[in-house]
Amino acid sequence: MEKACSKQYLLQHLLRLVFYLLIFIPNTSKALANPRASNNSVPAVIVFGDSTVDPGNNNYVKTVFKANFAPYGKDFANHVPTGRFSNGRLTPDFIASYIGIKESIPPYLDPTLSIKELMTGVSFASAGSGFDPLTPRVSNVIGIPKQLEYFKEYKRRLESAIGTKKTENHINKALFIVSAGTNDFVINYFTLPIRRKTYSVSGYQQFILQTATQFLQDLFEQGARRIFFSALPPMGCLPVVITLFSNHAISERGCLDYFSSVGRQFNQLLQNELNLMQIRLANHGVRIYLTDTYSAVTDMIQGQGRSAFDEVSRGCCGTGYLEASLLCNPKSFLCPDASKYVFWDSIHPTEQVYSNVFKSNRPIIDAIIRG
Secondary structure: OHHHHHHHHHHHHHHHHHHHHHHHOOOOOOOOOOOOOOOOOOOOEEEEEOOOOOOOHHHHOOOOOOOOOOOOOOOOHHHOOOOOOOOOOOHHHHHHHHHOOOOOOOEOOOOOOOHHHHHOOOEOOOOOOOOOOHHHHHHOOOOHHHHHHHHHHHHHHHHHHHOHHHHHHHHHHOEEEEEOOHHHHHHHHOOOOOHHHOOOHHHHHHHHHHHHHHHHHHHHHOOOOEEEEEOOOOHHHOHHHHHHHOOOOOOOOOOOHHHHHHHHHHHHHHHHHHHHHHHHHHHHOOEEEEEOHHHHHHHHHOOOOOOOOOEEEEEOEOOOOOOOHHHOOOOOOEOOOHHHEEEOOOOOEOHHHHHHHHHHOHHHHHHHHOO
């Protein structure tokens, strides 16, 4: 019995060590067709956040957090590894396709983008980023404030092409998507000791809440009027969290409710704050929606709703327990059908999950684009 416990203890710490190495490794230089929306009044989709909405900006950043190699993109158009941390498209891609403006959202840092492509929307998101300024520094990725600076640059490029007034009108009508916060808790607060020395869990939730709402205020001041904000997912169900923090990571792969409860609490705090912001800015035509990503992903993991998955506690790539980014590579074992898995790697969902999240939020999208 003691030997078994000792082996479990050593295995846990070995897995934790590998995860740390992934974070601190030195920096080096077909889904199903969706119906189209009707009465669309949205000319562009503009995206900020982390790996859940990064279509490849990290390809142009000196960071280890990249996904521009196989098997990432296995089910994307022409099987291209674009830099998306999934086997295929992300939720903003499905939204843009549904609206009818483009089939996928490109990364802003792609130097080949034409003004026409810029006009219909881009993503400024960066995998590994978060609202806490420390989070993007951990892996040398693009922080939220820098993403906002890129957006200001984007506006200047539009102004040069179509003029200030038309740009202002264009931005006012655009759909803004924000998806970040998970890395602040999973990679930063729960994994590294720095923030835990200063903040309790509730104190850190308040800190992230303040930075997130300030970012939304900044977006408003830059012209955003239609904002689609993604709630935190059930963090205790991420395979990497189960692997790193479960006492029986291999034999028992159930969700860890403590970590998920932190997300639930944060989502409620965020909803309350967004309600207040909505009231305060209503006269300016602002509409802010918090998408219930938590419930959508939880339902898929629990097998509820229309979609059932064969595997919900580990990723399709490799063992599915810890692999992500460089650890999920061309030599990794792959499951035969990613659509049967909730997770593509140990952190990120499969294209099927992103598609389901889009479908669950389609009534909100309809309300935004028809207003």
